[in-house]
Amino acid sequence: MHIWNYLHGRGEFLAFLTYQHASLAFQTVLVGTIVAVIIAVLVYRLPVFSALTLTTSRVALTIPSLALLALLIVPFGLGVIPSFLMLAFFAAMPVIGNAIVGLRAVPDSVIESAKGIGLSRRRILFSVSLPMAWPVILTGIRVSTQMIVGVAAIVAYVLGPGLGSLIFNGLSRLGGTNSVEMAVTGTVLIVVIALVFDALLVLLGRLTIAKGL
Secondary structure, three states, X not given: OHHHHHHOOOHHHHHHHHHHHHHHHHHHHHHHHHHHHXXXXXXXXXXXXXXXHHHHHHHHOOOOHHHHHHHHHHHHOOOHHHHHHHHHHHHHHHHHHHHHHHHHOOOHHHHXXXXXXXXXXXXXXXXXXXXXXXXXXXXXXXXXXXXXXXXHHHHHHHOOOOOHHHHHHHHHOOOOOOHHXXXXXXXXXXXXXXXXXXXXXXXXXXXXXXXXX
């Protein structure tokens, strides 16, 4: 009953925090994905650079998010900017690896056939290579989204937006009134956001992945 008592009268406030959290996650994954695909397109044909980029993207995921956030506070201060940069950085990492792998997996015979009918390199990239690599790229985006929705709670440490403030305020007041309810509510809402985003990405895959891929 305590959780329902806590929720009563706080619907608008919780909806606002949920919107902030979902919006921050969506925007950072979108920016991270665009940057990741651009980097992958630039390096996937270069064996040394693609291998180095793959390794770097995997190693980068081992960087503690709080440490990176603390470093970003120095030039950018508290608030949205360091939060956004940290999340966009981590959002790009899984997508870079998948994009490189997906683009390199496109059969050479398909590329040669496309060249044989007179398609330019840019046309081949956008009409052949990227569509064929899209299922693998989308898998990376799903992994990235799930990770970012969870990691986004940490930005509360630098006064960033979202549900993290609810969780950390509850934990800091543990033993006080509504402390557990605050932490549980924030955690549950983050899980809900993650599930909704994943369902939307599954739907996107069904709508955009050609049959046979």
